[in-house]
Amino acid sequence: MNAPIRSTWIAIFGILFLTAFILNGCKKEDPAPPTPPDFGGISIQFNHVFNGIPLVLDSLAWSDDFGNEFEVNELQYFISDVRLHLHGGGAYQIGSSDGIHYVDARIPASHQWYPGDQIPSATYDSVSFTFGLSAVKNLSNRFPDPPERDMFWPELLGGGYHYMKLNTKWKNDSVPELRPFMMHLGIGQIYDLNKPDSIIGFVQNFFFVKLDSSAFTIEAGKQKALVITMHLDRWFDGPPNAFNLAILPQGIMQNQPLMHEVCLNGRGVFTCQLPTAN
């Protein structure tokens, strides 16, 4: 084979080799065998009971140890910073929109919360949340629309939003006509004792709630349901504080000592369960 012919063959083989190399290099990798997703979903149902009985609004069905009968007319509240605590340590915060959820006893849709389906699959053994809104999140005017908007807490009283509005009416043998009592929680005020109209400081009354439950597992690709129950009687009866509505003022949102005592009760107001069919 003379030199020109050999050069031609070398060039042809070179081109074929290069083409094969390029084609092979661009070939898609075979897809890896599918792996199960690492995330599952969660739904939380909010229940409200009084002495263990499901709450019925506007019903004079409840009583306390002081002989007062009362009815609940409105129940509205925020929880935020909801976290699932891993068995063995660590926690995962759930929910978008800063993890804030609003519950209104008159709005059934608010009793169910679907914080998302990107919960790491793992075994968890407790749930925690902030009752109300933390100082960082309790920003005035963050909710321009109802129903959350109507929870706004006056700026001059500390601003932000009510953590809770629990509106009731009560009566007893001495007071036969129903009288209002409004258990409203939010930022508290410190008043100048010498000038009762002057506010010299504010108190953040939001509090942390951690609910132990049976261990539950978020399984990849599946939805887990939880039930958080508010025991309304514990707001009034404690522990640690038992309140006689007959000697309380009609409202507490400008009464920091009372708000503080109510918040102490609030730490024991919630429980967490797994639905029986879960």
Added chain:
Amino acid sequence: MNRITLYIIIFLALFSCKKSDPPVSSYQPTPYQIVIPFRFPTQLNIPDDNPMTVEGIELGRMLFYDGRISGSAHPDSMMTCATCHLQSRSFECGIDHPKYTGGHPFGVTGIPTPHYMMPMINLVWTHTGYLWNGKIYPDNPAPGIRHLEDLVWMAIIAPHEMNSDTNKAKILIQSISGYPEMFQKAFGSSTVTVRNMGKAIAQFVRTLISADSKFDSYLKGEVQLMPNELNGYVLFMTEQGGDCFHCHGGEGNPLFTTNLFYNNGKDSVFTDPRDRYQVSGDPSDIGAYKAPTLRNLIFTAPYMHDGRFKTIDEVIDFYSSGLVWSPYVNPLMHHISSGGNQLTPAKKADLKAFLLTLTDSSFVNNPAFGMPDLP
């Protein structure tokens, strides 16, 4: 290839692939965007089937002021929305109305309206139903009384309003030169329908936004309130003061109403067949009515659903010492056991001074809301 074949090929090539021009339409309404005032809600109540357009609003304004929508061209029986809804009175009739003595409107028959008027401002943010009892609401099982639009046909036929019929109304409007063209521009058809009359008027009413009071300027940091106005504001916003804000809003709800329904302790006996209870069926709503906005209060006397209070002072006196107990009083009326919030005369004056900062004079003088030149 002969010449004819060549022409056929050229013809096909030219026309077979050419995109067809879109059909020319005279219905090209101009979208209208509501500008949300400072701190106002973002969710607007605009039905999907009645988007706001410049042409629709213009037509609605015409119809709002045209007495012929009652189906009559006779001066004695003409009635329009603006007969009662006066811009100078923030679109109520006002206690000094020359015809409706004491501010209680009546229809062409002389039959009075069941209730006194509600403020007709900022309705684009109403999601809880219209009228004092909220009976016009989207889920109403009764068709035709679900939206702001529906109040137009209701007004045309109501004996205590126009006492007419919708056929007469649309036939008369159809016959007036200029209206068919406006309907064409607004809705794509020159045929007048009562439904489109309602849509147009509702679009105009949704533009009636009042958000330019002294208090609005205060919220924006543009002006300062006077000391007595500030004192009144503190009373308005505190539970131990006047405690007005729970039902009427404030800096966190500048509509100055929650648009919710309350029994505010006016009565102990309830016989009104048009209270909130008649709509909701919930006994806790007996004697309850919607909390009206407090904006432009100076223009909108008399007050309450039955117009029982002629002045702002009477309203403040009522909340101070005139509350009446009943089992249905809303718990937010927490001063009920002492008859009210017991404001001193000085505090009452301060509270009134604050309420007057909610006056929006530019709204009642805005030419965009005034009487147009009618066709």
